[in-house]
Amino acid sequence: MARIAVTFAPTALPPDARDRLLQGLAGHDVSFADDGDWSNLQPTSSPHTHAADVIYGQPAVDDLQRTDARFVQLTSAGYGRYDADALRQRGIALCTSSSVYAQPVAESALAMLLGALRRLPHTLADQPHARWNAAAHRRASSLLHGARVAVLGWGAIAQALAPALVAVGARPVVVRRTVRGDEPLPTVPRDRWHEALHGAEALVNTLPGTDDTEGLVDADALAQLAPGAVVVNVGRGTTIDTEALLDALRRDHLGGAWLDVTDPEPLPPGHALWTTDRVWISPHVAGGWRGEHLALVEHFLANVGRWQADEPLLDRRA
Amino acid sequence: MARIAVTFAPTALPPDARDRLLQGLAGHDVSFADDGDWSNLQPTSSPHTHAADVIYGQPAVDDLQRTDARFVQLTSAGYGRYDADALRQRGIALCTSSSVYAQPVAESALAMLLGALRRLPHTLADQPHARWNAAAHRRASSLLHGARVAVLGWGAIAQALAPALVAVGARPVVVRRTVRGDEPLPTVPRDRWHEALHGAEALVNTLPGTDDTEGLVDADALAQLAPGAVVVNVGRGTTIDTEALLDALRRDHLGGAWLDVTDPEPLPPGHALWTTDRVWISPHVAGGWRGEHLALVEHFLANVGRWQADEPLLDRRA
Numbered sequence: 092m093a094r095i096a097v098t099f100a101p102t103a104l105p106p107d108a109r110d111r112l113l114q115g116l117a118g119h120d121v122s123f124a125d126d127g128d129w130s131n132l133q134p135t136s137s138p139h140t141h142a143a144d145v146i147y148g149q150p151a152v153d154d155l156q157r158t159d160a161r162f163v164q165l166t167s168a169g170y171g172r173y174d175a176d177a178l179r180q181r182g183i184a185l186c187t188s189s190s191v192y193a194q195p196v197a198e199s200a201l202a203m204l205l206g207a208l209r210r211l212p213h214t215l216a217d218q219p220h221a222r223w224n225a226a227a228h229r230r231a232s233s234l235l236h237g238a239r240v241a242v243l244g245w246g247a248i249a250q251a252l253a254p255a256l257v258a259v260g261a262r263p264v265v266v267r268r269t270v271r272g273d274e275p276l277p278t279v280p281r282d283r284w285h286e287a288l289h290g291a292e293a294l295v296n297t298l299p300g301t302d303d304t305e306g307l308v309d310a311d312a313l314a315q316l317a318p319g320a321v322v323v324n325v326g327r328g329t330t331i332d333t334e335a336l337l338d339a340l341r342r343d344h345l346g347g348a349w350l351d352v353t354d355p356e357p358l359p360p361g362h363a364l365w366t367t368d369r370v371w372i373s374p375h376v377a378g379g380w381r382g383e384h385l386a387l388v389e390h391f392l393a394n395v396g397r398w399q400a401d402e403p404l405l406d407r408r409a
Numbered sequence: 410m411a412r413i414a415v416t417f418a419p420t421a422l423p424p425d426a427r428d429r430l431l432q433g434l435a436g437h438d439v440s441f442a443d444d445g446d447w448s449n450l451q452p453t454s455s456p457h458t459h460a461a462d463v464i465y466g467q468p469a470v471d472d473l474q475r476t477d478a479r480f481v482q483l484t485s486a487g488y489g490r491y492d493a494d495a496l497r498q499r500g501i502a503l504c505t506s507s508s509v510y511a512q513p514v515a516e517s518a519l520a521m522l523l524g525a526l527r528r529l530p531h532t533l534a535d536q537p538h539a540r541w542n543a544a545a546h547r548r549a550s551s552l553l554h555g556a557r558v559a560v561l562g563w564g565a566i567a568q569a570l571a572p573a574l575v576a577v578g579a580r581p582v583v584v585r586r587t588v589r590g591d592e593p594l595p596t597v598p599r600d601r602w603h604e605a606l607h608g609a610e611a612l613v614n615t616l617p618g619t620d621d622t623e624g625l626v627d628a629d630a631l632a633q634l635a636p637g638a639v640v641v642n643v644g645r646g647t648t649i650d651t652e653a654l655l656d657a658l659r660r661d662h663l664g665g666a667w668l669d670v671t672d673p674e675p676l677p678p679g680h681a682l683w684t685t686d687r688v689w690i691s692p693h694v695a696g697g698w699r700g701e702h703l704a705l706v707e708h709f710l711a712n713v714g715r716w717q718a719d720e721p722l723l724d725r726r727a
Contacts, residue, residue: 105548194552194554194578195527195550195552198523198526198527198552198553198554198577199523199527201519201523201577202520202523202524202526202527202529203529205516205517205519205520205523205524206520206523206524206529208516208520209513209516209517209520209695210694211520211521211524211529211689211691212533214690214691214692214694215530215533215689215690217690217692218683218689218690221676221677221678221679221680221683222692223674223675223676223692223693224692225675225692225693225694225697228692228694228697229694229696229697229698229701230423230697230699230701231699232513232694232697232698232699233698233699234512234513234516234698234700235516236512236516254576254577255573255576255577257576258572258573258575258576259516259519259572259573260512356541357541357543358539358541359539360539361539362539365536365539371529371533371536372532372533372535372536373529373532374532374535374540374541374542374543374546375541375543376528376532376543376546376547376550377527378547379543379546379547379548379550380547380550380551380552381548381549381550381551382552383547383548
């Protein structure tokens with residue numbers, strides 16, 4: 092029997108996910124927080140975390156400094172607010188839920204990439220005006236087939252996206268910090284990443300938010316892309332230099348930018364990203380779907396089983 | 410040397426496609442029409458068609474009744490306005506350009522399908538209001554992975570779409586007039602097609618407009634789909650009963666309908682399809698892209714070469 096501290100209230104979960112969580116943790120000593128919104132992934136302080144063996148949710152950073160827990164399971168893909176090195180040194184396992192989000196994010200990235208190339212936002216914008224601008228849209232649209240697509244990152248999202256890109260006939264080039272040689276696609280290392288960008292008709296960022304990705308996609312990087320290229324960001328908003336992106340759009344160097352993540356988030360009313368032509372905003376929803384909560388619970392329960400059996404944990408980061 | 414009648418003016422083509430056409434037909438006796446808009450695919454009467462060996466474009470139906478031509482190459486995928494049986498009896502080969510359009514249409518269908526499931530139109534509609542409705546959109550969105558997708562038709566479009574559906578992890582079921590047993594996906598014959606629809610989370614229509622597809626997707630067919638299902642039409646507008654579609658949307662049985670083709674076309678201002686909630690209109694552009702005209706010319710030139718060498722013609726319909 093493990094002491095399991097959950098950093099949100101059971102009411103934060105839809106009934107199917109809550110029932111599955113309680114059933115799956117039967118026999119354990121489970122304590123929930125009184126509140127704690129699951130959706131916005133804000134860290135929640137909870138007194139139960141101190142004496143817990145396992146913490147599930149989004150614990151407050153300070154709580155982790157005091158905990159006796161051996162295993163922390165986050166409900167997010169990102170873990171940038173936690174000090175993974177410090178947890179590792181204290182022998183505390185830290186796991187994300189990134190594999191749960193990989194497929195939905197990859198599908199949204201593909202939807203945005205194809206949508207931008209096939210001009211779906213442009214024709215949707217014509218709809219309130221009942222404009223049937225067939226010839227103009229046909230002339231201006233592009234194909235993913237044959238298109239050079241720079242994919243930043245080779246984590247779970249990129250690996251879920253890659254088969255679809257290949258199936259459609261795109262020519263993806265992956266940028267990975269270190270090339271290991273086992274990648275199924277052409278891959279360049281980070282220190283030569285402009286080779287992947289040069290002449291690319293699309294850029295898909297899947298990189299997480301870390302110190303060395305902040306502002307990575309800057310004016311010089313965007314200038315490498317082919318004129319009219321589209322940018323899709325499903326990684327972190329901070330990875331793209333927003334001002335450089337807006338400038339490249341205003342100068343018509345870029346054909347469009349579809350952003351599921353922005354810097355800052357939520358994007359405040361009046362921000363230029365809301366209103367600049369050919370910027371399409373999606374409010375950090377690419378990882379979600381109607382089965383999200385149940386899948387997160389299943390992922391946690393699988394890791395609890397692995398932790399108890401001393402087997403390798405899924406999505407372990409520390 | 411063949412006499413080749415083109416039913417549009419050379420100025421109707423972008424320079425790269427025009428240059429390639431003239432270069433590819435050098436040595437032949439080529440006559441162009443004085444006008445004739447390439448884009449809207451309206452048939453054009455031309456006196457040159459009478460004594461031509463080859464007709465290229467969208468000839469007037471009456472002109473084909475008087476022509477001596479042996480080979481008619483249409484620039485469209487559809488050929489419903491021509492009497493293929495009559496042409497066949499007179500020994501006149503009729504070819505479409507359907508294989509040119511298959512990839513772009515498949516890409517648009519995938520973009521619309523993924524876009525509807527991942528709620529891209531919903532988040533785009535929030536953008537002018539600077540609404541960051543993350544939780545609501547996450548809860549309501551769906552995945553293509555694991556989704557049952559009924560694909561109507563097994564022509565070039567469906568065959569171009571299928572690998573991408575499989576790569577994303579969808580579960581497509583194809584409806585084909587006659588099942589031949591060589592299909593790479595689960596396939597049901599037209600007389601049992603409701604089996605493919607039953608419980609499907611998406612319907613993608615790729616069928617051409619023929620007598621036996623008119624109104625095929627009626628209220629009974631739509632009722633078979635799972636609640637919240639999305640409908641994508643890249644075939645012909647007449648294949649879907651518009652009133653039944655609107656009714657299913659208004660009753661919230663359907664989650665949305667993305668239509669590249671409508672009945673009628675162009676969709677007149679004030680038509681309910683322009684304004685009904687969760688109908689997304691694309692003005693018959695799915696087959697287009699910036700390389701469309703050049704690709705059509707290449708396809709024609711390839712068929713001219715085959716015709717001269719007495720080899721099987723591409724996309725032959727009569």
